[in-house]
Amino acid sequence: MSLLNDRLDALRGPTPAKGHDARTLAALTTNPGCNRRALLDAAGVDKDAIAVHLGKPRPLAESxxxxxxxxxxxxxxxxxxxxxxxxxxxxxxxxxxxxxxxxxxxxxxxxxxxxxxxxxxxxxxxxxxxxxxxxxxxxxxxxxxxxxxxxxxxxxxxxxxxxxxxxxxxxxxxxxxxxxxxxxxxxxxxxxxxxxxxxxxxxxxxxxxxxxxxxxxxxxxxxxxxxxxxxxxxxxxxxxxxxxxxxxxxLDRLTRVEPLLDTLPPHTTFDLALDQDKRPTRDPKELTAALQAATTRYTPACRHFCDLAYVCRGEARDEGLIDVLGSDIRDDLGGVDNIGTALRLADSTRAPAADQADLAAALRHAHAVRTQLRESA
Ligand code: SF4
Incomplete structure (x- = not known):
């Protein structure tokens, strides 16, 4: 356990571990597939401080x-x-x-x-x-x-x-x-x-x-x-x-984070490198790269429970992930995980794979209806 604690301490840096409360514990169950969150929570990293330093804080959850x-x-x-x-x-x-x-x-x-x-x-x-x-x-x-x-x-x-x-x-x-x-x-x-x-x-x-x-x-x-x-x-x-x-x-998963730690490059840390006045000095690009070493599973629901929501949403948008559109659309487009791919299937600039034929036909139909409506407007 002490070796594990040493690895988690290195991930967090010298600041004290951020404690949990019932809300943060409840949030653990909301996106169990997110490795980034599992690692940050296990190490007691201050996710809000990271989001603020990267210029993407989450608005107050409750007024x-x-x-x-x-x-x-x-x-x-x-x-x-x-x-x-x-x-x-x-x-x-x-x-x-x-x-x-x-x-x-x-x-x-x-x-x-x-x-x-x-x-x-x-x-x-x-x-x-x-x-x-x-x-x-x-x-x-x-x-x-x-x-x-x-x-x-x-x-x-x-x-x-x-x-x-x-x-x-x-x-x-x-x-x-x-x-x-x-x-x-x-x-x-x-x-x-x-x-x-x-x-x-x-x-x-x-x-x-x-x-x-x-x-x-x-x-x-x-x-x-x-x-x-x-x-x-x-x-x-x-x-x-x-x-x-x-x-x-x-909670059991938090005590079994070694496999997740093993996926990170050596010396990965989310340390904000606070100066004497407790201001973060860590290069934001370097911090972003460290975060991106841990895989995510962004969904729009993250905005309700995770301080990193706007950071992860920005990444998911940049990558054109279907996940940003919500679970209903992700389920409807099962097998296609990128918005660009879906758009290319819809306008026929991309040939569907064998298992995408039905989905591609539905997307082409939706695209044709939308084009007609725009032309008649
Ligand atoms: S906001 Fe990011 S880190 Fe937080 S649970 Fe969602 S995907 Fe994971």
Whole structure:
């Protein structure tokens, strides 16, 4: 492991490894075929700093208005010792919660409220609840969990509450996107459930480290969201098994990056060569060449979860890759991976291969219709 760590340290350079949070862990499952991201994440490289240095930063993923609205909704749900949350759990989900001990781990009774101290308190509270034989229900507000990522422990700071019912822990995720007529954006639900999956794994790791069965953490997570266009919260139970399995696979992959490291030229590094004022001095061309040594799998969805999206999109456009047009078009043009090739098949300046005959006929037809429409306009 230390040899692997040395290789990853060399890839990153002397800056400290950038930690993960539940969002970055969730992003791991979104483009599992991307080797560049797997390498950068395993080495803890600051992808945002690279994108900024190359002049292609990703715009803020969430507006400050959206962030504020999310914080207000969370406060509302957790007000008065999580009174609204308890009402939902009792009434909407029919969960038996006659009494609940609410513990806010943001106020740990210590001057030192660092993540490490809050994690120690969280650990103590979780283990106490797990070993307890009485029927007291436990709501843990602002817990700090820890998960091993690429051999290193990382802190996760859920905006959720873990609680115990009948000896089982559950993860609650509070999100401010609306559920209208029982329907929510599938992409937003998937992202929220994947985040919750990271918390499930971290809580299981905590219990298992003390010889307690990790299955005492339920794979069903509870999503709290506003109902319709009101601020009134509603709760739903979501089966997170697929997301937990996908995240487990990706975390396992991060510890098996040697084959990917072996594909890089010797001495490849993504070091930004910071000067005394912490300004990057690395030649952008050299850095770009280092990045291009690691293969990518750009899709338009990368813009929602990866700081390098605009860097990779620029490369994919320069290479004319079909991937920049989205997965629907990529699937429609199966077997053709370059926009230039598709255009030449469409205008008959390129002869199709034997397995491209049907596709070429469809492209020629589309091209003829488009030409007719342009001429008649
Ligand atoms: S933006 Fe680039 S590095 Fe990030 S996941 Fe997509 S292809 Fe990979």
């Amino acid at each position: 400050s208005i959206a962030l504020r609205s999310g914080a207000i909704f969370e406060q509302q749900v957790k007000a008065d010792g999580c009174a609204e949350l308890l009402r939902l759990l009792r009434d909407v989900l029919d969960l038996p919660l006659p009494e609940a001990a609410h513990t806010d781990l943001a106020a740990v009774g210590s001057q030192d409220a660092s993540l490490q101290v809050r994690h120690t308190y969280t650990r103590h509270a979780v283990l106490e609840a797990a070993r307890s034989t009485d029927s007291t229900r436990t709501l843990l507000d602002h817990p700090i969990l820890q998960l091993t990522v690429a051999g290193h422990p990382v802190y996760l700071e859920p905006d959720v509450v873990a609680f115990q019912i009948g000896g089982v822990f559950r993860i609650i995720e509070i999100k401010s996107f609306a559920v209208v007529d029982g329907q929510a954006s599938p992409a937003k639900v998937a992202a929220a459930v994947t985040q919750a999956a990271a918390y499930v794994l971290a809580l299981r790791e905590l219990l298992e480290s003390e010889g307690i069965d990790g299955d005492r953490v339920s794979h069903d997570v509870i999503l709290i969201t506003p109902r319709n266009f009101s601020r009134r919260p509603t709760a739903s139970i979501v089966d997170a098994r697929k997301k937990i399995a996908a995240l487990t696979r990706q």
